[in-house]
Amino acid sequence: MEFRDLKTQYQTYKDEIDTAIQKVISNANFIGGNEVKELELQLSKYTGAKHTITCANGTEALSLVLMAWGIKEGDAVFLPDFTFFSTGEVVSFVGATPIFVDVDRNTFNIDTKKLEQAIIKTMEEGKLSPKVIIPVDLFGLPANYPEILKIAQKYNLLVLEDGAQGFGGSIDGKRACSFGDAATTSFFPAKPLGGYGDGGAIFTDDDNLAELLQSLKVHGKGSNKYDNVRIGVNSRLDTIQAAILQVKLKAFDKHEVTDVNRVASHYNERLKDVVEIPYIPEGYVSSFAQYTIKLKNKTERDNLQNKLKEENIPSMVYYVKPMHKQEAFENLEYIEEDFIVTNELCDTVLSLPMHPYLSEAEVDQVCKVIKEFMS
Incomplete structure (x- = not known):
């Protein structure tokens, strides 16, 4: 018995997956091939987000958004205490301070009452500037966004949905990775929508944020990759992974x-x-x-x-x-x-x-x- 059975999934869609991989190999467009852009369009259609920006993995998806928002030393970012390490790691990576919040025992997701208490406490202490909430859609269940978004608006905070585990979930028909100011997911093989290696994506309706993320993920490029207008990173989704994910997304939705x-x-x-x-x-x-x-x-x-x-x-x-x-x-x-x-x-x-x-x-x-x- 498999914990998550990727072998049976492959056998079910073997012909489609093999054909998609072979097409990429035959065309030799291993970086930035058409399949990447096609997948981004399909992901936007699925989630309802205006923009999808693919990248190297789910952790870098989170990091890129925090970089784009200018989150830095002296800033406070609120996230659940019960989650995978990367959700807090990315906060420290950009120099900010993670503020861990206890979770709701029933849903496993961030406790909204304790979240507001943590925000108030941080404001009263005056050492850090509250900037972002990163709710996590743990085990596939979206966090309590109706309440989280109210809190964010009340205290003028940005919301970054960590939908690495939540992709495919929904609240009243609105799908995960479409909540907040931006959202991210992971295509790690064991995730709900997983590839055959690392991969990730960012979702947003913000045109300016999307444009900035497209630059940051390719060495801070300007008009082209040799015109570097800012310090960025190298974080691209491989074309082969995009081709595989197109097949898997169809099955996922179906x-x-x-x-x-x-x-x-x-x-x-x-x-x-x-x-x-x-x-x-x-x-x-x-x-x-x-x-x-x-x-x-x-x-x-x-x-x-x-x-x-x-x-x-x-x-x-x-x-x-x-x-x-x-x-x-x-x-x-x-x-x-x-x-x-x-x-x-x-x-x-x-x-x-x-x-x-x-x-x-x-x-x-x-x-x-x-x-x-x-x-």
């Missing part, structure tokens, strides 16, 4: 989001009275980058994971350590009591096999082990 939600419903039916299952608020759709359950404590979680391993069933813990405890951020001062929920989740969450090609029989197999363990 059936994969629907299918992962079908798999989630199978899990829910079997586990709802056994463990704490994922919570999806009314009006929200998750793309289920992960299907994550909660156990009573760390011992129970670890023992269940070991039992699953004995039965050759893969599982993962996202995340074993909160952001505020990462050694890379040891220079920052935090009050441990501010992260009660995150600390609990790091000890109790467990992600089960989840992908569009998971059969009901395989779900039964996973749930059987869990039920036997919990009985």
Whole structure:
């Protein structure tokens, strides 16, 4: 059993993927080929964003936006404590200070009440200038953007949606990667829409931001790549990855989001009275980058994971350590009591096999082990 079954996905679309790759090789347009621009147009159509700017990976997508906004030393950027390291890393990378905020226990996403409290506290301390909120669409579920956007407007902050895991999710029909002033996603192979290597994209309706990002991602180019008008980086999506992603986006839109939600419903039916299952608020759709359950404590979680391993069933813990405890951020001062929920989740969450090609029989197999363990 695969945790995320990229092998079955490839076999399902082998002819289309092989043809797309061969076309790029035959044309030898490995950098900046037509497939890149075509993919950007298709991604804009899918998300509803006016502009899509592809780049080398999801981390650089975040970094590029912060660079374009001029975020720097002395600025405060607010983000969830329960997330992957890169969301905080990019803040420090541009010289700003990440302010970690505890999350909602039900959704795993940033707690909007605690977010506003953190903004007010930072303003009152007067050491940093609040500038940006980076909500994360964790495990495929969009963050609470209706409330986040109200808070951002109230305190004049920019919102950068980290949709690396949330691509394909939605709120009342509005798709992830279309919220806030800009949004990003990742095409890392295990993500909801993944390539066969690294890749990322930025989404925005801001014409000026889009133009600046196009420059920054290619060495700060002006009219051409040998006319360099600013300091930038080298962050391009390879043409082969774009060609692969075009095939995968078609499948993603046609059936994969629907299918992962079908798999989630199978899990829910079997586990709802056994463990704490994922919570999806009314009006929200998750793309289920992960299907994550909660156990009573760390011992129970670890023992269940070991039992699953004995039965050759893969599982993962996202995340074993909160952001505020990462050694890379040891220079920052935090009050441990501010992260009660995150600390609990790091000890109790467990992600089960989840992908569009998971059969009901395989779900039964996973749930059987869990039920036997919990009985």
